[in-house]
Amino acid sequence: MSPTTHRSYRVAGMTCGHCVTSVREEVSAVAGVQSVDVELTSGRLALAGAGFEDDAVRTAVAEVGYEVVA
Numbered sequence: 335m336s337p338t339t340h341r342s343y344r345v346a347g348m349t350c351g352h353c354v355t356s357v358r359e360e361v362s363a364v365a366g367v368q369s370v371d372v373e374l375t376s377g378r379l380a381l382a383g384a385g386f387e388d389d390a391v392r393t394a395v396a397e398v399g400y401e402v403v404a
């Protein structure tokens with residue numbers, strides 16, 4: 335079993351609670367992601383899991399119309 339990895343990203347373009355929900359749901363479906371926390375005011379996306387890849391997270395965020403900027 336892989337150790338748990340914690341990563342944070344910054345998502346641009348979220349303006350409401352629906353945006354947060356869309357990002358949370360899409361990123362939750364990424365293989366290896368076990369928990370997702372999204373903060374609207376800061377744009378912070380915090381993930382925990384094992385074996386997920388940054389590119390997969392960026393793609394999931396883009397699928398719902400936003401961009402990982404940091």
